[in-house]
Amino acid sequence: MTIRLGVSLYSYQQTYLTGQLDLEGCIRTVVETTGATGIELIYEQMPLERYPDAVYPNITDKGISRWKELMDKYGTTPTCMDSFIDSKLYRGRISTVQEQIQMMEQDLKLASQLGFPCIRVLALVPPEVLEGALPAAEYYGVRMGQEVHPRFALNDEWMLNVAEISRRRNSKYVGLIPDFGIFSKGLPGSQLNLMKIMGENPDIVDFIEVSFKADFSHKEIAAQLRQMGAKEATVIAVERSAFMNRYNNPDLLKDLLDVIMHFHGKFTYMKEDCSEELTINYKDPIRILKEAGWDGYISSEFEGQRAYHGQNCPYEEDEIEQVRRHHVMLNRLLKS
Amino acid sequence: MTIRLGVSLYSYQQTYLTGQLDLEGCIRTVVETTGATGIELIYEQMPLERYPDAVYPNITDKGISRWKELMDKYGTTPTCMDSFIDSKLYRGRISTVQEQIQMMEQDLKLASQLGFPCIRVLALVPPEVLEGALPAAEYYGVRMGQEVHPRFALNDEWMLNVAEISRRRNSKYVGLIPDFGIFSKGLPGSQLNLMKIMGENPDIVDFIEVSFKADFSHKEIAAQLRQMGAKEATVIAVERSAFMNRYNNPDLLKDLLDVIMHFHGKFTYMKEDCSEELTINYKDPIRILKEAGWDGYISSEFEGQRAYHGQNCPYEEDEIEQVRRHHVMLNRLLKS
Amino acid sequence: MDINQKYMIDPKDIRNVVSRDGNRIGFELQLIIPYYRGAALSMIDELYVKVGAILYPKEQLTFTVDGFSYTWPQIETVTTFRWEYGTKATVFVPQQGGLDVSPIQHIEVGCSIRRSYGGRFPAPVVVKVAVDPCKLKAIRYQ
Amino acid sequence: MDINQKYMIDPKDIRNVVSRDGNRIGFELQLIIPYYRGAALSMIDELYVKVGAILYPKEQLTFTVDGFSYTWPQIETVTTFRWEYGTKATVFVPQQGGLDVSPIQHIEVGCSIRRSYGGRFPAPVVVKVAVDPCKLKAIRYQ
Numbered sequence: 001m002t003i004r005l006g007v008s009l010y011s012y013q014q015t016y017l018t019g020q021l022d023l024e025g026c027i028r029t030v031v032e033t034t035g036a037t038g039i040e041l042i043y044e045q046m047p048l049e050r051y052p053d054a055v056y057p058n059i060t061d062k063g064i065s066r067w068k069e070l071m072d073k074y075g076t077t078p079t080c081m082d083s084f085i086d087s088k089l090y091r092g093r094i095s096t097v098q099e100q101i102q103m104m105e106q107d108l109k110l111a112s113q114l115g116f117p118c119i120r121v122l123a124l125v126p127p128e129v130l131e132g133a134l135p136a137a138e139y140y141g142v143r144m145g146q147e148v149h150p151r152f153a154l155n156d157e158w159m160l161n162v163a164e165i166s167r168r169r170n171s172k173y174v175g176l177i178p179d180f181g182i183f184s185k186g187l188p189g190s191q192l193n194l195m196k197i198m199g200e201n202p203d204i205v206d207f208i209e210v211s212f213k214a215d216f217s218h219k220e221i222a223a224q225l226r227q228m229g230a231k232e233a234t235v236i237a238v239e240r241s242a243f244m245n246r247y248n249n250p251d252l253l254k255d256l257l258d259v260i261m262h263f264h265g266k267f268t269y270m271k272e273d274c275s276e277e278l279t280i281n282y283k284d285p286i287r288i289l290k291e292a293g294w295d296g297y298i299s300s301e302f303e304g305q306r307a308y309h310g311q312n313c314p315y316e317e318d319e320i321e322q323v324r325r326h327h328v329m330l331n332r333l334l335k336s
Numbered sequence: 337m338t339i340r341l342g343v344s345l346y347s348y349q350q351t352y353l354t355g356q357l358d359l360e361g362c363i364r365t366v367v368e369t370t371g372a373t374g375i376e377l378i379y380e381q382m383p384l385e386r387y388p389d390a391v392y393p394n395i396t397d398k399g400i401s402r403w404k405e406l407m408d409k410y411g412t413t414p415t416c417m418d419s420f421i422d423s424k425l426y427r428g429r430i431s432t433v434q435e436q437i438q439m440m441e442q443d444l445k446l447a448s449q450l451g452f453p454c455i456r457v458l459a460l461v462p463p464e465v466l467e468g469a470l471p472a473a474e475y476y477g478v479r480m481g482q483e484v485h486p487r488f489a490l491n492d493e494w495m496l497n498v499a500e501i502s503r504r505r506n507s508k509y510v511g512l513i514p515d516f517g518i519f520s521k522g523l524p525g526s527q528l529n530l531m532k533i534m535g536e537n538p539d540i541v542d543f544i545e546v547s548f549k550a551d552f553s554h555k556e557i558a559a560q561l562r563q564m565g566a567k568e569a570t571v572i573a574v575e576r577s578a579f580m581n582r583y584n585n586p587d588l589l590k591d592l593l594d595v596i597m598h599f600h601g602k603f604t605y606m607k608e609d610c611s612e613e614l615t616i617n618y619k620d621p622i623r624i625l626k627e628a629g630w631d632g633y634i635s636s637e638f639e640g641q642r643a644y645h646g647q648n649c650p651y652e653e654d655e656i657e658q659v660r661r662h663h664v665m666l667n668r669l670l671k672s
Numbered sequence: 673m674d675i676n677q678k679y680m681i682d683p684k685d686i687r688n689v690v691s692r693d694g695n696r697i698g699f700e701l702q703l704i705i706p707y708y709r710g711a712a713l714s715m716i717d718e719l720y721v722k723v724g725a726i727l728y729p730k731e732q733l734t735f736t737v738d739g740f741s742y743t744w745p746q747i748e749t750v751t752t753f754r755w756e757y758g759t760k761a762t763v764f765v766p767q768q769g770g771l772d773v774s775p776i777q778h779i780e781v782g783c784s785i786r787r788s789y790g791g792r793f794p795a796p797v798v799v800k801v802a803v804d805p806c807k808l809k810a811i812r813y814q
Numbered sequence: 815m816d817i818n819q820k821y822m823i824d825p826k827d828i829r830n831v832v833s834r835d836g837n838r839i840g841f842e843l844q845l846i847i848p849y850y851r852g853a854a855l856s857m858i859d860e861l862y863v864k865v866g867a868i869l870y871p872k873e874q875l876t877f878t879v880d881g882f883s884y885t886w887p888q889i890e891t892v893t894t895f896r897w898e899y900g901t902k903a904t905v906f907v908p909q910q911g912g913l914d915v916s917p918i919q920h921i922e923v924g925c926s927i928r929r930s931y932g933g934r935f936p937a938p939v940v941v942k943v944a945v946d947p948c949k950l951k952a953i954r955y956q
């Protein structure tokens with residue numbers, strides 16, 4: 001019963017998009033820079049095949065073999081495949097529940113062909129789709145984990161309902177995947193960093209970070225910022241963050257560990273000394289997982305690079321270095 | 337090198353639709369009433385599986401096994417699977433060539449899973465779709481036969497073009513499937529029979545049959561019918577038949593036998609003495625095939641039942657008996 | 673082309689529909705596909721029901737097959753579910769009071785499948801039935 | 815949400831288009847999908863190009879990816895072909911004369927992908943580029 005580490009290749013999207021790494025390069029980078037062996041994949045981001053060979057969700061035996069060769073070559077293990085369920089596939093209507101179940105079944109099949117033990121189901125996929133796809137999940141031997149993602153909380157009825165489906169149906173094939181972003185207070189670290197880059201007073205930015213950690217409310221902080229002469233854009237950003245940012249007490253994990261199959265190690269800004277993530281509490285959740293003997297992967301999901309993807313943003317984040325730092329912290333927390 | 341006989345289960349559509357025979361019953365009926373062992377299938381008419389197990393064009397291993405068990409149980413051989421390529425899948429647009437190629441690939445895959453050596457491609461599927469699907473046909477080992485169906489002729493440019501694709505690409509995976517309806521003169525036998533049933537003077541109906549066989553034109557026959565006091569509906573039916581009815585000289589087969597992979601033994605009205613089909617020339621085409629040593633199946637495709645499917649038509653054709661008679665004639669022609 | 677016109681409707685399948693609170697909210701009938709094979713639901717091209725002179729175009733109807741209900745225009749992009757050959761589909765017509773005007777109601781149903789061949793707009797197969805409302809059963813919708 | 819706004823357009827990919835008989839019939843630009851994954855073509859929700867004050871909505875554009883061209887509204891039901899992550903798609907804008915008014919043309923491109931989450935209508939990612947028509951290359955369409 002041990003916590004293992006991995007990386008979601010989503011973390012290297014920018015390096016991939018700009019042609020510096022291909023899929024194999026991403027896998028190699030995980031192993032060489034972090035020592036971790038768990039690989040999470042958004043298939044639609046880095047597909048194994050494309051037209052004219054095969055178009056997602058289809059894959060040929062050749063594509064499957066290619067994936068297995070890569071796993072063997074680098075000694076890596078598939079941990080989770082990220083699913084989407086495009087309910088807005090067609091303009092003017094939401095896909096029917098049965099169509100969404102079909103989409104889930106296609107993802108479950110693809111995941112099983114590639115050796116993934118579970119798929120990430122987006123937070124907003126309705127429970128009737130999860131329940132409807134349960135026979136297929138059991139048939140393919142792939143677990144469906146609904147992501148507990150900001151702005152959700154572990155004790156929201158929506159999430160508890162998923163836990164209840166699992167227990168009521170006595171099935172491990174449906175459960176939860178918490179995203180560490182739910183253990184964040186205030187604005188994401190990358191967004192704070194972006195403010196500094198775009199010319200906000202660094203003291204004001206640090207004030208925002210510290211104030212949220214001290215549990216001041218958005219309104220209080222925004223009011224204070226106006227007095228401090230912060231830019232209007234900064235104040236608006238703080239006010240708007242109320243919707244997304246709901247801090248989850250890590251203790252909420254305790255009663256759900258039986259239905260939690262995987263974690264997204266979401267982060268946006270690792271400090272240079274690798275001591276901690278700027279705004280996300282990794283220490284307490286990991287302590288709880290260790291105490292409970294939870295078994296599974298924490299899969300780094302770096303999202304900080306996207307803060308700097310505005311057309312005129314002069315800064316570009318170093319994804320590989322950020323993930324490296326993340327694993328330095330994770331390893332330390334696991335051993336302590 | 338021998339001409340073999342089979343039956344397209346399309347011939348039993350009415351018996352199937354009215355619940356008197358299921359798929360297995362149709363196969364059994366072929367063997368028991370005709371002695372033939374070739375089975376042609378319109379998968380979308382008599383599918384092996386349906387929702388929730390699998391929806392065409394998908395099929396599960398269970399569905400495939402079921403088909404193979406049926407073939408073993410009755411000693412039958414799959415000869416041809418009828419494909420459609422729904423280019424009007426969506427209102428307001430024709431499916432793109434690439435989408436049609438995808439549809440063809442799905443049918444080729446399904447046909448190969450079920451052991452069919454070829455698929456019938458509808459007459460109007462454009463050549464770029466055939467050529468685009470050629471790699472898939474070769475991959476799956478399933479030949480695409482474009483049907484030469486009334487109102488086409490064997491020497492129409494459209495059909496000769498298909499033959500040319502096959503020869504230019506040196507590929508047996510594309511070719512032709514002539515439908516015996518092209519060897520028919522005048523109105524189909526079932527339509528003539530329907531006229532009698534609906535009260536037209538039988539002598540007038542026989543006159544129509546004989547006049548077409550004597551190569552009088554539609555206009556000439558229609559003019560004569562007016563003088564004879566035929567019903568207006570009868571005259572209109574004769575005039576309208578000009579579009580569909582173009583008699584193909586069976587000699588046209590001779591130069592195409594290298595690209596002809598299969599025949600639809602279309603018929604609508606077998607005489608009780610099984611001597612001949614009412615309006616379709618079977619004698620000469622079969623003589624030509626025998627002389628050339630052509631190898632493949634003539635697959636009975638009974639369509640007469642549909643003439644009597646009008647809401648108020650009191651008559652119902654006996655499909656099983658009609659197919660039985662067809663095979664009495666075919667066997668006699670093969671042996672003579 | 674009157675494919676399956678003889679089999680498209682069985683008048684015995686026509687029933688009035690009663691809502692949970694006891695009101696007659698319409699009537700339903702069952703259709704066999706007017707084609708010699710099944711088709712993706714998006715290929716239902718034309719569908720209408722006429723009760724006497726009152727026309728109910730497809731946009732007012734509910735089409736149910738294999739237990740799932742669809743309406744227009746949403747059904748026009750449903751390609752992964754099918755109306756199989758020989759499978760009865762239920763069409764609900766939202767006529768207030770259902771069929772209740774005696775003695776005889778004349779119902780006309782038109783339906784066509786958008787097959788790839790045979791002309792630009794396949795003419796609908798049209799079936800006309802006379803219904804005696806007094807003899808109709810009723811079904812309660814949940 | 816400005817996903818991939820930095821990468822959506824490379825101004826160096828903008829070219830005037832010359833028809834076979836030598837006339838400038840428009841210009842083309844290339845787009846990287848403004849999303850962190852590929853998507854079925856039907857999921858392109860909004861697409862427009864503005865040249866100065868002139869708006870070209872998607873119905874006037876031609877969208878080409880993997881060598882196949884699509885127009886609206888037809889593309890709205892293409893689900894079995896995709897715009898893959900990182901794959902440049904070509905958008906042709908049918909502006910007579912192409913981009914030829916000097917000195918600088920201001921082009922704005924908006925594009926959004928209809929993902930299932932994140933609000934009812936995802937706001938398009940908008941990129942503005944300034945183009946010097948004198949420096950544009952031209953491509954001849956067959």
Ligand SMILES: [Mn+2]
Nearest residue numbers: 179264266301
């Ligand atoms: Mn996540």
Ligand SMILES: [Mn+2]
Nearest residue numbers: 515600602637
């Ligand atoms: Mn035929």
